[in-house]
Amino acid sequence: MEIILKQDIKKLGEKDDIVTVKNGYGRNYLIPQGLAILATPSAKKVLAENIKQAQFKQEKIKKDATGLAAKLESVKLTIGAKAGESGKIFGSVNTIQIADALKKEGFEVDRRRITFEVEPKELGEYIANLNLHKEVKVQVPFVVVAE
Template sequence: MEVILLERIAKLGQMGETVKVRDGFARNYLLPQGKALRANAANKSRFEAERATLEARNLERKSEAQKVADALSGKSFVVVRSAGETGQLYGSVAARDVVDILAAEGFNVSRNQVELNQPIKSIGLHQVTLHLHAEVELAVELNVARSAEEAERQAKGESLTSADAIYGVDEDALRPEDFFNPDAELEGEQE
């Protein structure tokens, strides 16, 4: 199906372009959300008549998104979750959690604006991409830790999942023979 785009859509086209898309994508997403019109003579003339208002509305949305992006740029957010000794979370941090964290800080971001291909399942510093507008995108840092103190240590660059951090042992000093030596004879069995 051919449609006329009413706004810029990533990986598809710019406002005003006539593009060919799959019928289901047009019927289920583009047309109901007002992101496109069917490509016919009547809709082409309608688009040309409304082009100035559509461009003004797009520019306004972009400027609002840019203000939010400027406020969020360079920020790091601490997420406290329960985790095992190896750093594996007992749950996960999903897009819904990122939205809740940002809302607690006063930023209004919807779940579909958070790009998180897989939930975060380990402690550490994680980059999460936010698509605030088709032309405005930024990355925020999530500091996932077991406590606020660990989050501070992690922010300074310490690793909380290494043997040194967990057991107080220097990883370089560990050797396999310190743990298991199959050639060693067991004491007390030679009688």
């Protein structure tokens, strides 16, 4: 029997795959559990349309991320932090501060998409990695200065 998977199933397939399984496994487990539907001709057409629309959305998201990455390459941020006389800052600079600084520059970036190569704990220059899309990454330099 041919079925269309609604979610990833280990050792069987991924979401939206059309797979062939034994009748009992399909009718008694996969379909009642909501893990799959019968692969009728109409269900296959709906699946093809859904895949086409998902690809279109992903291309648009990637295009937007690429455009934002091109604009972010020329940005250099300055982050103020309270520091001691030795140059060591109290606490550390975090992703929320980077996201706020980017917002002031006119860029909306989710703080969960920001990572650091080296955790900023002293005054100086650092690099923030922004993962805008699974294929689009950009590095933004920033300077930590004493307030």
